[in-house]
Amino acid sequence: MAPTKDDVMATLARIPGPGGRPLAEGGLVQGLAVAGGVVRFVLEARSPEEARGLEPARAAAEAAVRAIPGVTGVSIVVTAHGPAERAPAPQAPSLTIGRHPTPQAGPQRVTGVDRILAVGSGKGGVGKSTVSANLAVALAREGRRVGLLDADIYGPSQPRMMGVSQRPGSPDGKTIEPLRAHGVTMMSIGLMVDPDKAIVWRGPMLMGALQQLLGQVNWGRLDVLIVDLPPGTGDVQLTLCQRTQLTGAIVVSTPQDVALIDARKAIDMFRTLKTPILGLIENMSTFVCPNCGHESHVFGHGGVEAEARKDGIPFLGSLPIDLPTRISGDEGVPVATGEGPMAEAWRGIARRLIAGGMA
Numbered sequence: 277m278a279p280t281k282d283d284v285m286a287t288l289a290r291i292p293g294p295g296g297r298p299l300a301e302g303g304l305v306q307g308l309a310v311a312g313g314v315v316r317f318v319l320e321a322r323s324p325e326e327a328r329g330l331e332p333a334r335a336a337a338e339a340a341v342r343a344i345p346g347v348t349g350v351s352i353v354v355t356a357h358g359p360a361e362r363a364p365a366p367q368a369p370s371l372t373i374g375r376h377p378t379p380q381a382g383p384q385r386v387t388g389v390d391r392i393l394a395v396g397s398g399k400g401g402v403g404k405s406t407v408s409a410n411l412a413v414a415l416a417r418e419g420r421r422v423g424l425l426d427a428d429i430y431g432p433s434q435p436r437m438m439g440v441s442q443r444p445g446s447p448d449g450k451t452i453e454p455l456r457a458h459g460v461t462m463m464s465i466g467l468m469v470d471p472d473k474a475i476v477w478r479g480p481m482l483m484g485a486l487q488q489l490l491g492q493v494n495w496g497r498l499d500v501l502i503v504d505l506p507p508g509t510g511d512v513q514l515t516l517c518q519r520t521q522l523t524g525a526i527v528v529s530t531p532q533d534v535a536l537i538d539a540r541k542a543i544d545m546f547r548t549l550k551t552p553i554l555g556l557i558e559n560m561s562t563f564v565c566p567n568c569g570h571e572s573h574v575f576g577h578g579g580v581e582a583e584a585r586k587d588g589i590p591f592l593g594s595l596p597i598d599l600p601t602r603i604s605g606d607e608g609v610p611v612a613t614g615e616g617p618m619a620e621a622w623r624g625i626a627r628r629l630i631a632g633g634m635a
């Protein structure tokens with residue numbers, strides 16, 4: 277019989293954590309997911325010191341969870357952030373998102389944030405949100421302090437992909453406390469509006485909302501903030517590039533021509549706005565049949581790398597069509613939280629960005 281989350285939490289309640297308190301208590305266990313027999317969760321320490329001290333408890337938890345009948349795999353990630361970055365318990369916010377923009381003099385930094393990476397695409401549905409979420413998690417696993425802002429105002433998908441749904445609090449009515457998931461500090465417009473209501477805003481309202489999400493969210497100290505943009509080349513992209521000091525943009529595309537045509541437009545837009553393009557990522561590159569191992573190039577293959585070479589833009593990597601990537605995205609536990617070839621691919625891209633000083 278497949279194990280349940282309750283089975284896992286009951287097991288973790290018997291394992292001592294920091295200060296002898298059971299691991300199951302105090303919000304230490306985050307993002308618990310049980311898919312088939314595979315159990316995944318994050319142990320979120322309050323400081324790097326506490327994270328280092330958690331190793332024996334992590335090993336004990338892994339052994340104990342593995343011993344639960346029906347468990348076929350266990351992945352436990354320990355992440356740490358300073359207490360300043362830990363969001364307080366959500367309270368009813370008195371702040372709403374969505375207003376006209378306020379004037380500002382030139383592009384501005386976001387307080388406490390060292391780098392801002394925009395993740396864009398020309399075409400919708402090519403995997404921009406999947407890339408943003410997995411990259412954020414992979415960077416956090418490398419020990420970076422990471423924020424994720426879902427700026428896809430018309431179609432926010434990060435709450436689902438990161439597995440959060442509670443409304444962020446605004447205790448003082450001026451700033452919004454972001455949420456935490458899988459070691460990442462995150463905020464999405466989707467958490468502030470009724471999920472069943474369409475956002476019907478003209479450009480100025482979008483600009484104002486983005487300004488609020490950057491300036492009024494208490495991001496804390498971050499090494500890097502990843503901004504998941506809407507597809508295309510519209511008001512949100514323009515506002516972000518013109519009003520914020522961006523480190524650069526990453527453009528995601530699938531290899532087929534129709535996506536590449538739009539990716540070129542996104543590249544052209546970032547160039548026009550003088551935003552450095554840090555690299556291209558090819559998503560849904562190939563499909564390897566899990567039954568026979570045959571590799572098909574459903575959307576073509578290699579087109580994004582060729583485009584990068586032609587344009588003199590770094591190629592950051594390619595990701596195959598992968599069922600666990602889709603399932604884990606739907607379940608709110610990005611595939612980069614686990615182990616295996618996909619998590620390894622994300623780790624590689626994250627390390628490349630860190631080595632280049634970009635994250």
Ligand SMILES: Nc1ncnc2c1ncn2[C@@H]1O[C@H](COP(=O)(O)OP(=O)(O)OP(=O)(O)O)[C@@H](O)[C@H]1O
Pocket residue numbers: 397399400401402403404405406407428431433506507559560595596597598599601602603605606
């Ligand atoms: N490499 C992949 N393998 C399998 N499924 C994937 C992969 N990348 C993305 N997907 C799935 O494709 C769908 C679209 O992905 P995603 O939402 O990340 O795209 P997007 O470009 O952000 O879309 P939008 O234009 O709506 O913002 C999702 O269901 C996601 O799980």
